[in-house]
Amino acid sequence: xxxxxxxxxxxxxxDALEEFLFLGYEIVKESKYYEDMxxxxxxxSNGGYMVELICPIDPESAAWRLLKRYKNAPYHxxxxxxxxxxxxxxxxxxxxxxxxxxxxxxxxxxxxxxxxINESAxxxxxxxxxxxxxxxxxxxxx
Numbered sequence: 187x188x189x190x191x192x193x194x195x196x197x198x199x200x201d202a203l204e205e206f207l208f209l210g211y212e213i214v215k216e217s218k219y220y221e222d223m224x225x226x227x228x229x230x231s232n233g234g235y236m237v238e239l240i241c242p243i244d245p246e247s248a249a250w251r252l253l254k255r256y257k258n259a260p261y262h263x264x265x266x267x268x269x270x271x272x273x274x275x276x277x278x279x280x281x282x283x284x285x286x287x288x289x290x291x292x293x294x295x296x297x298x299x300x301x302x303i304n305e306s307a308x309x310x311x312x313x314x315x316x317x318x319x320x321x322x323x324x325x326x327x328x
Contacts, residue, residue: 187273190313191229191236193262195253199226199241202258206230211237220292225249227293238264238293262301264311270298273312277302288314 196202199217207213210232217228217239224247228239237260242250252261267273270288278284282302290296298314 187265187267190264190266191238192260193238193240193264193311194258194260195249195256196239196241196258197253199228199239202239202241203228203230206232206237206239215293218293219243222292223247262309262311264299264313266315267312268315270300270312270314274300274302277304277310277312280304282307282310285309288312 194202203213203217207230211230212232213228214231214236215227215229217226219226224243226241226243230237230239240249242248242253244250249261274284274288282304285301285303288298288300291299294313295316297316299311301309301311303309
């Protein structure tokens with residue numbers, strides 16, 4: 187598995203984006219509000235490292251409570267895998283807790299993702315790699 191991105195919670199997306207740009211990051215995918223997730227997301231990159239800036243908008247967002255607890259901070263590492271269900275089961279077998287079945291996320295080309303948590307490693311996200319016959323590019327708008 188390779189790292190796809192680091193998930194970073196932010197209270198105000200515009201302010202965080204300004205600071206990340208100052209730090210030398212470039213926008214990979216413009217910020218967008220995802221109504222069904224109740225959060226705004228923007229992807230930035232620096233030196234091959236991609237960061238997902240996540241701004242929960244209201245208590246309906248799954249990340250709302252995490253923002254209240256951690257403030258502006260990284261909170262998950264996302265790993266790419268060829269078979270998300272098989273890989274998730276391997277993590278469950280290692281005592282990770284699956285936080286929900288894999289689902290398609292509009293934030294990353296409707297690719298399947300799932301989240302797991304472990305007492306020692308914290309939260310991780312798995313994302314299924316793009317299929318070789320899939321002609322869409324990473325972060326292409328749907």
